[in-house]
Amino acid sequence: MKITFYNAPFSSSTPVWSALQELDVPHAQVDLDLKKGETRTPEHLARNPNGKVPTLVVDGAPMFEALAIMQWLGDRFGVDKGLWPAADSQDRLAALSWSTWAYVSFAGTVRIWNMANSEAVRSEALASFADKELRGHLGVLDGWLKARTYVLGDDFSLADLIVGSSILWARVCKAPVDEYPHVKAWAEAVAARPSIRKAWT
Ligand SMILES: N[C@@H](CCC(=O)N[C@@H](CS)C(=O)NCC(=O)O)C(=O)O
Known part of the structure; x- marks a missing residue:
């Protein structure tokens, strides 16, 4: 599974950064400069039509909203590690x-x-x-x-x-x-x- 995390320090993507560390998820990180409008480029708007971080791309499929991303990370990587409860618990x-x-x-x-x-x-x-x-x-x-x-x-x-x-x-x-x-x-x-x-x- 190839995961790319679009991040900006001290922003809504900060909790996702922590979740990726906590769950030890292998991923590539791309830091975007919000002041330079790097979330508003056509490439980034194709990943996230809101033009925001955090954005995660999983095997080519993009996802946005920090809460959704962290809940998905919990489902996919947290259950085995005992950091997120199984679906039937x-x-x-x-x-x-x-x-x-x-x-x-x-x-x-x-x-x-x-x-x-x-x-x-x-x-x-x-x-x-x-x-x-x-x-x-x-x-x-x-x-x-x-x-x-x-x-x-x-x-x-x-x-x-x-x-x-x-x-x-x-x-x-x-x-x-x-x-x-x-x-x-x-x-x-x-x-x-x-x-x-x-x-x-
Ligand atoms: N509700 C969204 C908020 C995302 C958000 O507002 N991100 C800001 C940084 S804190 C952003 O990327 N701003 C860049 C822009 O608006 O161009 C989430 O939790 O993911």
Whole structure:
């Protein structure tokens, strides 16, 4: 299987970079310069019509969206390594639920929270709505992690990498992540994984 990963440092492709390291997936990496518009060339738009990274090309077939890429990497390379639950296991349900929660529900709210607090938009009403939503999401994750060490239980999995990347990004955006003690302790453990530490420093 020939895998080519189109990447840009410190971007939406960073969690995929970590997942490829964590799962030890043989691949070629091409770094694109976003400032030079290298994601908008005809060649790259043919791989990803959105003109974005991350993009993965697997035996000539392209795929985009970080969450989809990481879930596929989990299916293809993570099950044998014990880092992603098998399709017929109950943990698979939690892995898909939490990873999708992180990218859709949680990260969607962080985007609104960021925008509402930005110079360009600055809306008190929207900021207050997003803050309430954000704290609600963090409270839910905190409650979940109160009862377990990692997202799926006792052991680290790709689900921690996926959910953790969204939480670390929120922390970079100065969202009140550290006010939630179980989220804080777990996020610190996840951030200390070499595959994640190297990508974020
Ligand atoms: N939802 C997408 C977001 C991808 C995205 O926004 N990528 C940005 C970097 S953070 C990008 O490639 N921008 C280049 C451009 O828009 O030309 C994902 O998770 O894959």
